[in-house]
Amino acid sequence: MNINNILSALEAKHPGEHEYLQAVKEVLVSIEDVYNQHPEFEKARIIERLVEPDRIFTFRVTWLDDKGQIQTNLGYRVQFNNAIGPYKGGLRFHASVNLSSLKFLGFEQIFKNALTTLPMGGGKGGSDFSPRGKSNTEIMRFCQAFMLELWRNIGPDTDVPAGDIGVGTREIGYLYGMYKKLARENTGTFTGKGLEYGGSLVRPEATGFGALYFVNEMLKSKNIDIKGKTVAVSGFGNVAWGATLKATELGAKVVTISGPDGYVYDKDGISGEKIEYMLELRDSGEDIVAPYAQRYPNAVFYAGKKPWEQQVDIALPCAIQNELNEVDAKNLITNNVICIAEVSNMGCTAEAIDLLIEKRILFAPGKAVNAGGVATSGLEMSQNAMHIQWSAEEVDQRLHQIMNSIHSQCLQYGKERDGCINYVKGANIAGFMKVAKAMMAQGII
Ligand code: GLU
16 A cells, blocks of 8 residues: 555545545554555455445535524535444534534544444544524524434434534434434434433443543553543543543542633532533533633633643543644643553644654553443443443443453554553554454455
8 A cells, every 4th residue: 555645646636635544644654564464455455445424415404593583504424434334423513614524524433333342344424504693593493403303314324413512412312303204213313312212321422431531551561550640631522521530430520621712720629519510510511611710719811822832641632623733632641641652533644643652651642541321322332232221330341341442452462562552553453443344255346
């Protein structure tokens, strides 16, 4: 495989899709050696087939706002690859959504889902609609209009959407309600559903919990105890909440959260009722964290800044792609950071990752660290298919096992010559091998 040729051909075909090209490049660079040891992959053009989505749906979503004005947004679903199972991945409602960001997320999802050990292919969708500042009824009307277009293309064994940024339990409820009305069936089709109508226990916490199980394994592999370690978390949504909850439970001290307005540093640690207050902040719909420092006066709010300037042992980007850049990585390294784990998808820029790997900082990519969310979605699908509900303990235990298995896969495929574990390489190769073998077995389709 000649990575440069493949990348320049992709760039010519999809100019300006920077995030998508960034995600593809990261995977190709890490699988290059393994790929070249398998001439049958090259002959079957596995890479050329894998980097293009199976299909993309783009549609107009028109809805009425509370003033009676007509609003128009764009809706998408990228069905990327279903070699190992039905397309599976979230919907993102955020002003930054475009085809490039959804293609990067869908591409990442293929490997992430492969790592979970469950039979799920990769997909992603969403809209440039932002729930921020919208009323409940506006959000409902938007979700219904979105579903009017998408419902025909999804199903429990075809494509199973879920939440992501801007899509939580409320939005899933509205989307699934409309889906059911149109499809006239009750087979699941969405994950992240409310507990009363087929949702799974532990799904809301799963991404954050899974991330901390993974981080704990990383630290244990270096004989480091997580107890007493300080943690910088970015974001203040569902993922940041779950991560803060589990980090605190494991004995670490979370000292930051952040929003589009800046970040909050709480030297006392964000624990107990302060963690639940994060959800209140999120549900206020204002998308700001500044009120935290008014409510808890020991905390300091830094307007327009990112938490990576603080001295911490562990850094967990939990907000959005490319939120930790090379300068941030340098700051953290200067401040003796021990571990950086992407809980958001592609939370670090390529330059930041190169630096972390070069300096041998314990670093792991989102597709391994945050796979607990989609893994628990897979467990929700299993429960729906069997028409049963597992206890929280049962789901949590399975989630924990899955995260340990992902960690083992990274160790198996990520060992460098000097004995260090390159988690980026490990996760990419492990995920890729499974998908490539499945594609080989199923012929040229
Ligand atoms: N949006 C989450 C992710 O990036 C969860 C997807 C899902 O549960 O299907 O993996």
